Structure formats: C-alpha cells, structure tokens
Amino acid sequence: MKRRLLALIAALVGGSLLLAVPASANHSWNGYHWARTANPFTLTVVDSNTSDWDDNLNSALSDWSRSTVLDLRLGGSDDSNRTRKQCRMVRGQIRSCNASYGFNGWLGVASINISGGHITQGTTKMNDSYFNSGSYNETARQHVVCQEIGHTFGLDHQDESGADLNTCMDYSNKLDNPSPNSHDYEQLVSIYGHLDGSTTITSTAEGPLLELVPSWAPAAQRSRAVYVDKLEDGSELVTFVLWANPIQAWR
Numbered sequence: 121m122k123r124r125l126l127a128l129i130a131a132l133v134g135g136s137l138l139l140a141v142p143a144s145a146n147h148s149w150n151g152y153h154w155a156r157t158a159n160p161f162t163l164t165v166v167d168s169n170t171s172d173w174d175d176n177l178n179s180a181l182s183d184w185s186r187s188t189v190l191d192l193r194l195g196g197s198d199d200s201n202r203t204r205k206q207c208r209m210v211r212g213q214i215r216s217c218n219a220s221y222g223f224n225g226w227l228g229v230a231s232i233n234i235s236g237g238h239i240t241q242g243t244t245k246m247n248d249s250y251f252n253s254g255s256y257n258e259t260a261r262q263h264v265v266c267q268e269i270g271h272t273f274g275l276d277h278q279d280e281s282g283a284d285l286n287t288c289m290d291y292s293n294k295l296d297n298p299s300p301n302s303h304d305y306e307q308l309v310s311i312y313g314h315l316d317g318s319t320t321i322t323s324t325a326e327g328p329l330l331e332l333v334p335s336w337a338p339a340a341q342r343s344r345a346v347y348v349d350k351l352e353d354g355s356e357l358v359t360f361v362l363w364a365n366p367i368q369a370w371r
Contacts, residue, residue, distance in 0.1 A: 212322025
C-alpha cells in the first residue's frame, strides 16, 4: 500500500511548500531510531484513547503510514481511566493515551525509552484538562496527536521559532497543521536509511508493562522542551513536551 514519495509530496503539500522548508534542514531527534532489519517496518500502536480521540489517532496513523519506510497498525485497546492515566510503556511498541492530567503546563507529551542508541518503546499523551477547556479546536487536537506520534519515530520539531511551516512537526502558536509535510517524510527516509543487525520492534507485548515517570515538574520547570532521565537499567527516558498556550519552546 506504499505510495511513491513524489506522489506523497504532490497529494499532501503541493509543490509550493517545497520552497518553505530548506532541503538541508535536519530535524532528527538526536539520531534516535527504532532498530530493524528491513524497510518498510511496521510499528504497533496500542490504543489507550477514549472514543472521542479515535478519529484523531486513526488519521495520524494513516498520515504517518504514507512514509515509504514505515507502517503503523493498531494493536490492543485498553481505554480504562487507570490505564490512560498511567500510560505504561509496552516493549517494542507505542502506546497512545489521553486523560485529564491536570493544568500542569503541558498540552502533549511524547516519551521514548532509549537503549544502546535505539528506541525500544514509546508513549504519547494528550492532556484533556486543556482540550476540554474549549481553548483548542479540532485542528489543534489533530496537530498535537500527529506531532506526538511523530516524535516516537525519532523526529524533532522542524523549527522552534514559532514559524508556521505547514506541518504538525512545527511549534507554531496556531496549532493549525493536522498532518506531516514532505520534509517530514524525507527526514524519516534519512533517519531510517540504514538497517540494523537486530530489531527493537515487536508485534506482541513482551515483558512487564513499564511505568516510566519523568523526573521533571512541568508546572515549575518550563525551561526547555526536552528532558532526559537516566534509568537504573542503563537506558534513558527521553521526553518531549509541547506546552499549552501561550505556546513557546525552550531548549
């Protein structure tokens, strides 16, 4: 079901957008990537979202699956309040969650576990405390879920100046871009241009579900967008924070 990259560019963003993003731009998130032995590869996304987020999640998975190097599939579903609040990681997979996490400063969060330089599991969280306040429209919801899913592949923001680059991977105050653009797909091709000798991806849950809790306190430490926690097993928990309005990035 893969489409050619040129067809993607024409269908999704149009030729004029190519001028908006420099070809030399790089928004790899510190080189983080999933280990795998072949392209395209398939990642399982565990759906721990309530029904009002299902259309947003499905649209984001469909958009990102247009990449020539990866596909996304929905795995098990568990949308109990406890599961959504904990949003525990599943080894070899991504879990997507929404819940009322409180007015703690953040709108969306993506976290990945890094071991040996490779992503081993990831989560995305959308904060209903803000989304249910009436401050954000449907397009903003889609922008956020698209961005958080994109971070779990190893993508950074394309830009953090507040510029609107017509991609969900920008940090624009408007939050008005529900989909990736051509440069996001090109960056994925670059990130996953090599193969690994092993894989960190699984289609079935392996081992205990991990509850990895970042050490940062968003309400008091709005000093940056990325936080890294060292874990006892030698791996790292890396978290990308999208702050609630007024949107501003700190690095």
